[in-house]
Amino acid sequence: MATVTKPPPVRRPPRPVAGEKRRRGTLGARDRTFGFLLAAPAVALFAVVAIYPLVAGIGTSLYEQSLITPTRKYVGLENYLDIWPDFIDRLGNTLVFSVLATVFPVLIGVALAMLLNARLRGRNLLRGMLMLPWLLPGVVVSFLWAWIFNDSYGVINHVLSELHLPTVDILGNSGTAMAAVVVAKTWNSFPWIMVVVLAVLQTLPREQLEAAALDGASRSQRFRHVALPHLIGPVALVSMLEFIYNFGSFDMIFVMTGGGPGTSTMTLAVSLYQYAFTDFSLGRAAALGVLWLGALSVVCAGYFLLNKRLESRS
CATH class of the missing domain: 1.20.5 (Single alpha-helices involved in coiled-coils or other helix-helix interfaces)
Structure with missing residues (x-):
C-alpha cells in the first residue's frame, strides 16, 4: 500500500508590526x-x-512695446502677422547657412581625422596646429576673415591685384557674402569635429582591420566595410549638434556682414537683434523669438530621435 507524503507546510512570512510599517x-x-x-x-x-x-x-510678443517708451499696448497676434513674411525669408537664409556651415566642416573634419589617424611624422604637432582655429573666439575669427575678404586692403584682393586680375567685393556682393561667412565658419568649426572623429577612429577594432588586410581588402574597402559603420553614428550626432549651433549663430554673421548686403545674409538671430535694438520693437522681436524657438524645437526633436535610434542599435 503506497504511502502518501504530505507536502511541507508553507511558512508565511511574519506580518510586519504596525510600528515597523x-x-x-x-x-x-x-x-x-x-x-x-x-x-x-x-x-x-x-x-x-x-x-x-x-x-x-x-x-x-502679444504687446506693442518699445525700448523708447515705457508703456505698452495689447495687440494680440498682430506682431506675428506683421513679421511672418520676414520670418519665412530669414528662415530660408538660416537654413542655407546652417546646412552649408555643417556639411563642409564635417567633410573636412572627417578627412583630416582619417589623415591624422595614419602613421605620419609630426602628426601630434599637426593636431595641435589644426586645433588653433577652434580655440579662437568667434568674434576674433570674424574680424580676421573680414580683413581677409575686405575689398580695399584684404589679402585676397591684394593677391588679385598683384596678379593683375580684377578685384572682387566679396562681402559687398549678395552672391558671395553668404559663401564668405560659410568659409569663415567652416575654418572655425572643423577642428572639434576632427577631434571627435579622431577619437572614434582610435577605438576601431584593430583585429577586424588586420583581418580585412590579410584577406586582401584595399584601404577604401577597409574604410567602407570596417571603419565607416563605426563612424556613422558619431558623425551623425556631431552633424546634428553643429547644425543646431549654426541655427542660432549670431556673432560671425553680425560682425562680417551685419545681415547684408540687403538681406542676403540676414538670419533669424541677426533679424531679432535688428528688431530689438535697431527698430526698438520688443514686441516684434519677441514674436520672432517665439517662432524661432518653434523651428529650433523641431530640429532638436530630430536630434533626440536620431540619438535614441542610434542607442537602440548599439
Whole structure:
C-alpha cells in the first residue's frame, strides 16, 4: 500500500508590526523629501534662467512695446502677422547657412581625422596646429576673415591685384557674402569635429582591420566595410549638434556682414537683434523669438530621435 507524503507546510512570512510599517513609510517619505530638497536649487535656477524668460517673451510678443517708451499696448497676434513674411525669408537664409556651415566642416573634419589617424611624422604637432582655429573666439575669427575678404586692403584682393586680375567685393556682393561667412565658419568649426572623429577612429577594432588586410581588402574597402559603420553614428550626432549651433549663430554673421548686403545674409538671430535694438520693437522681436524657438524645437526633436535610434542599435 503506497504511502502518501504530505507536502511541507508553507511558512508565511511574519506580518510586519504596525510600528515597523510606519517606520518604513516614514523613511520613504524622508527620502523623497530629501531628494526634493536636493533638487530644489537646480529647479529654482532653471525656472529663473529658462522658464521665466520664455513665459515673459511669449507675453511680450502679444504687446506693442518699445525700448523708447515705457508703456505698452495689447495687440494680440498682430506682431506675428506683421513679421511672418520676414520670418519665412530669414528662415530660408538660416537654413542655407546652417546646412552649408555643417556639411563642409564635417567633410573636412572627417578627412583630416582619417589623415591624422595614419602613421605620419609630426602628426601630434599637426593636431595641435589644426586645433588653433577652434580655440579662437568667434568674434576674433570674424574680424580676421573680414580683413581677409575686405575689398580695399584684404589679402585676397591684394593677391588679385598683384596678379593683375580684377578685384572682387566679396562681402559687398549678395552672391558671395553668404559663401564668405560659410568659409569663415567652416575654418572655425572643423577642428572639434576632427577631434571627435579622431577619437572614434582610435577605438576601431584593430583585429577586424588586420583581418580585412590579410584577406586582401584595399584601404577604401577597409574604410567602407570596417571603419565607416563605426563612424556613422558619431558623425551623425556631431552633424546634428553643429547644425543646431549654426541655427542660432549670431556673432560671425553680425560682425562680417551685419545681415547684408540687403538681406542676403540676414538670419533669424541677426533679424531679432535688428528688431530689438535697431527698430526698438520688443514686441516684434519677441514674436520672432517665439517662432524661432518653434523651428529650433523641431530640429532638436530630430536630434533626440536620431540619438535614441542610434542607442537602440548599439
